[in-house]
Amino acid sequence: MRYAFWTIILFQLLFIACSSPTETSTLLFDNAARNRVDSTLNAFVQAGKVAGISALIYEKGEERYFQAFGYADREQQKPMTRETMVQIYSMTKPITGTALMKLYERGIFELDDPLEKHLPEFSNMKVYQGVDENGEMILSEADRSITVRDITRHTAGFPNRDNIPGLSEVMREKDARNYNNTLASMAEKIGSTPLWFQPGTQWEYGLCVDVQAYLVEKLSGMPYGEFLQKEVLDPLEMNETMYFVPEEYRDRMAAVYERQTDGTLARQNDSIAYRFSYNHWPLTPGGFGLSSTIDDYLKFTKMLLNEGKHGDQIILEPSTVELMRTNHLPDSIKERSWLPHRGQVGFGIDFAVRIAPPQDAQENQGNVGEFFWDGALSTLFFIDPENELIAIMFVQLTPYDGIGLHKAFRDAVYGPWKPAAN
Structure with a gap:
């Protein structure tokens, strides 16, 4: 009887040890x-x-x-x-x-929507190709539209450096992130600045998430x-x-x-x-x-x-x-x-x-x-x-x-x- 009692106790202790492992x-x-x-x-x-x-x-x-x-x-x-x-x-x-993704869940947009579908400021984007002998920017048409997915993963093409000949000067003039801008005026300034590269071809950190905020504002009406x-x-x-x-x-x-x-x-x-x-x-x-x-x-x-x-x-x-x-x-x-x-x-x-x-x-x-x-x-x-x-x-x-x-x-x-x- 005593042996059976201690056998039960031993099995209970083993169960506790197995079900509650040590911290380490x-x-x-x-x-x-x-x-x-x-x-x-x-x-x-x-x-x-x-x-x-x-x-x-x-x-x-x-x-x-x-x-x-x-x-x-x-x-x-x-x-x-x-x-x-x-x-x-x-x-x-x-x-x-x-x-932004709360609006995605409501079916208001898809990640592969052209951004211009919701934000016309980003229609007909031009892409930087360098400068000519006079220092003027050479621009081409974008191969495709920026998508919503591009602005969530930093592949939109927005320039974000101060050493791009010609393009960096435009960025400084536009001053899109000036605190006195509204999101709407910020977006207009970004949208009227040429892209640094074709959408979806590079990863470059920058203004994409600020544009997300504007997209939320436009889609929510708030x-x-x-x-x-x-x-x-x-x-x-x-x-x-x-x-x-x-x-x-x-x-x-x-x-x-x-x-x-x-x-x-x-x-x-x-x-x-x-x-x-x-x-x-x-x-x-x-x-x-x-x-x-x-x-x-x-x-x-x-x-x-x-x-x-x-x-x-x-x-x-x-x-x-x-x-x-x-x-x-x-x-x-x-x-x-x-x-x-x-x-x-x-x-x-x-x-x-x-x-x-x-x-x-x-x-x-x-x-x-x-x-x-x-x-x-x-x-x-x-x-x-x-x-x-x-x-x-x-x-x-x-x-x-x-x-x-x-x-x-x-x-x-x-x-x-x-x-x-x-």
């Missing part, structure tokens, strides 16, 4: 990873490479890590905290993509900022994500620090750092402009990891999230600007998408299927569906990550690089 055997982000992230981020602060930094890791339905180091405002000795607000710049883009608030930010309860930052939030805003040539940090003048965020402007860009907290951005990324769900609300359908995080760049697009520096990646709808594992220890770490993006002030997020993991890192550093911060953070999360198994 089931979680990517284990105690070793926690220690690596702590030491890595703290080292950047202690070395004076960043003034302040925070990171949050969420895995398999639970928060696994949050820590902040250094100062949000070094001069005023304000520590970086969970409540710190930062300017997320291009991490605005996936939020805009979410707004000012873009209002649509974004009503359809995305409010349903996600992102109450601390905004274009204009009012006075009551400003003591929580992180200062912007500029890395000098000698490696030291200088605080950027507030009138420059907060020029967009502290003023009401006509422009509500899709490609940048939002300020947020790390917890607000977590709500957005959790929705994506959860295939479009936020609590009981359906923000996007699972098939739409899958479409967004699928690579839309065909192999025929060879010219991809600096995108290859992000690793073995393609591009979906406003995300980079990892299509192959890192080939060596020098490449950014990440799992196949991961989708991610970052911001001009060196912020970063990535979502790893295989491990059900989200990582968000907030910092306010310019120029964009010239100190290897993103790679170091990824190495800390994933651990030492190992060759991928066949």
